[in-house]
Amino acid sequence: MVHQFDVIIVGAGGAGLRAAVEIPSGYSCAVLTKVHPLRSHTGAAQGGVCAALGNLEEDNPEWHAFDTVKGSDYLGDQDAIEVMCNDAPRAIVELEHMGMPFSRTDEGKIAQRRFGGHTRPLDPDDPDSKRVAVMRACYSADRTGLVMLHTLYENCIKNNVRFFSEYFVTELLVENGVCSGVVAIEILTGEIHTFHAKAVMFATGGDGRIWRITSNAHVGTGDGFMMAYNAGLPLEDMEFMQFHPTGLWKLGILVSEAARGEGGILRNKSGERFMERYAPTVKDLAPRDMVSRAIIQEIREGRGIQGSDGTSYVNLDLTHLDAKIINEKLPEITGFARTYLGVEPTKEGVPIQPTAHYAMGGIPTDVDGRVRLDNKDGIVRGFYAAGECACVSVHGANRLGTNSLLDLIVFGRRGGKAITEFLKSGAELPKLKADAGEWTKAKVAEIKFRQSGEKPAPIRTELQQIMMDECGIFRDAKGLQKAANRIEKLRQQYKNVVIDDKGLQFNTDLLEAIELGNLLDTAKVVVACALNRNESRGGHSREDFPERDDQNWMKHTFAWNNGEAAPKIDYRPVSVTKYKPKKRVY
Numbered sequence: 001m002v003h004q005f006d007v008i009i010v011g012a013g014g015a016g017l018r019a020a021v022e023i024p025s026g027y028s029c030a031v032l033t034k035v036h037p038l039r040s041h042t043g044a045a046q047g048g049v050c051a052a053l054g055n056l057e058e059d060n061p062e063w064h065a066f067d068t069v070k071g072s073d074y075l076g077d078q079d080a081i082e083v084m085c086n087d088a089p090r091a092i093v094e095l096e097h098m099g100m101p102f103s104r105t106d107e108g109k110i111a112q113r114r115f116g117g118h119t120r121p122l123d124p125d126d127p128d129s130k131r132v133a134v135m136r137a138c139y140s141a142d143r144t145g146l147v148m149l150h151t152l153y154e155n156c157i158k159n160n161v162r163f164f165s166e167y168f169v170t171e172l173l174v175e176n177g178v179c180s181g182v183v184a185i186e187i188l189t190g191e192i193h194t195f196h197a198k199a200v201m202f203a204t205g206g207d208g209r210i211w212r213i214t215s216n217a218h219v220g221t222g223d224g225f226m227m228a229y230n231a232g233l234p235l236e237d238m239e240f241m242q243f244h245p246t247g248l249w250k251l252g253i254l255v256s257e258a259a260r261g262e263g264g265i266l267r268n269k270s271g272e273r274f275m276e277r278y279a280p281t282v283k284d285l286a287p288r289d290m291v292s293r294a295i296i297q298e299i300r301e302g303r304g305i306q307g308s309d310g311t312s313y314v315n316l317d318l319t320h321l322d323a324k325i326i327n328e329k330l331p332e333i334t335g336f337a338r339t340y341l342g343v344e345p346t347k348e349g350v351p352i353q354p355t356a357h358y359a360m361g362g363i364p365t366d367v368d369g370r371v372r373l374d375n376k377d378g379i380v381r382g383f384y385a386a387g388e389c390a391c392v393s394v395h396g397a398n399r400l401g402t403n404s405l406l407d408l409i410v411f412g413r414r415g416g417k418a419i420t421e422f423l424k425s426g427a428e429l430p431k432l433k434a435d436a437g438e439w440t441k442a443k444v445a446e447i448k449f450r451q452s453g454e455k456p457a458p459i460r461t462e463l464q465q466i467m468m469d470e471c472g473i474f475r476d477a478k479g480l481q482k483a484a485n486r487i488e489k490l491r492q493q494y495k496n497v498v499i500d501d502k503g504l505q506f507n508t509d510l511l512e513a514i515e516l517g518n519l520l521d522t523a524k525v526v527v528a529c530a531l532n533r534n535e536s537r538g539g540h541s542r543e544d545f546p547e548r549d550d551q552n553w554m555k556h557t558f559a560w561n562n563g564e565a566a567p568k569i570d571y572r573p574v575s576v577t578k579y580k581p582k583k584r585v586y
């Protein structure tokens, strides 16, 4: 079946829904999502969304931009960062007007709290003075993403946006630099649909499921990355994956940085507040890459706490916090600790370990969501991306907490505006790619009708473990090469993948098998890019190249599909406006 729309948005998280709200009602717009919109991972976001509102202490967007540049380890594009930070206060007020129920101060203003890496100079007139943590994160208890997602969804319903829920998109149709639509499997019936459109936006989220310990939802399988990559488009900075310091031990379920923003402290085996040694000024509120490395170092040097199974963790101590703060501001995450680990956070430390959390890299775009065709200034006509699947790049080598929800609403809106301009300029329906749907049909047939072969689950488990072991927080050439070889073997095994369910309706076996292909191929790109970057920067820490090397590596990686061989790699310069690279100390 072929559908025609002016705009197709793939993904119903914060980025996709914010873009959809922006499309004027005179144009037909449909959002496709493989899960119900309200089950998108944005709904799991806990801690907050930042803007220099200055509701509780002096703040300004320039300080926010400086923090974001420094947090990115100077890999973020500074022009894009300025766009985001300057637009943040407006974006928050807009959400409030859409109906988002923020937590409030006693005077009724939007409440704000501290988050890692967000600072202000102690002397506002001297930007070089000592910097201390600032209250910049707006929040709704520890359910910020959930209420944001609900607010945006309600606004989409109000604007008559059409939803195709539980449609699994498998192909991006791009030919000669022009995008003509997507192909999707309707999960309920197994039917294959073609969506022919003037403009397509990807807002497909991240790829955290490549790693065994992750905070990401099961849908975070990098589908958007691989559809773009397989359509011949480049991916940017895929080596940069953020490990969040505080995942529940062994499970990876996130305990928001808000816990430390509200005063929580990390402690090692002897109860020491070890972050004082690594980041003397901001301590537990250092950026995530640094805190995650510090935790692993404590464990490696024998100062972790050993669990019954031999693996180690450190404690997140909230016991000194007022019960009122815990109950009113951190109800969800303390509930997780009780439910999943059986610990009582008001009385004892919460065992935590770093967890794979956020893809800084992705589909390269300009500040208006237009997808780059190459590492120069080429643009794919009619194709846009926003949110975690996109790389603008505002997060560079390491994202600051609460900057992602901000990225969704700033660049989701800008992408929506750019699409509207494109439609108003008289964009026509492009010629539909001739072989639309052929790949999907062949793939489904091949997987379903194979009678014997390799089951997906063991392949996935092995992939996730090798990525944890060799392409996690610390990396080196030897380990990465081992991972590359292993992934290649798993990719060969996958060519013979077999599933039990041969039916049409709700064939989740089939979908998981297709997702596994995306996981394997995304991991291949991540590892190749990590092996290629011979320096340590932000979330990419090479033990064989422990220093940041601005001379040779202050540039974005661009990777293209090179068939069975490792991806083809080239670079794009970082945009620098006013912040010259400095050593990163906190």
Ligand SMILES: Cc1cc2nc3c(=O)[nH]c(=O)nc-3n(C[C@H](O)[C@H](O)[C@H](O)COP(=O)(O)OP(=O)(O)OC[C@H]3O[C@@H](n4cnc5c(N)ncnc54)[C@H](O)[C@@H]3O)c2cc1C
Residues within 6 Å of the ligand: 010, 011, 012, 013, 014, 015, 016, 032, 033, 034, 035, 036, 037, 039, 040, 041, 042, 043, 044, 045, 046, 047, 048, 049, 144, 145, 167, 168, 169, 170, 203, 204, 205, 206, 215, 216, 217, 219, 223, 224, 254, 256, 357, 358, 386, 387, 388, 389, 401, 402, 403, 404, 405, 406, 408
């Ligand atoms: C536990 C957790 C807590 C977080 N807390 C915060 C926080 O407090 N502050 C902050 O700033 N950031 C936070 N983040 C990060 C932030 O929430 C995410 O980066 C962001 O929500 C991603 O939004 P998105 O719109 O890009 O995509 P998502 O919300 O991930 O949605 C992706 C969408 O794409 C769809 N999709 C994907 N593939 C396909 C396909 N093949 N076919 C059809 N549809 C598809 C999915 O169905 C879904 O609708 C957190 C992340 C996690 C995991």
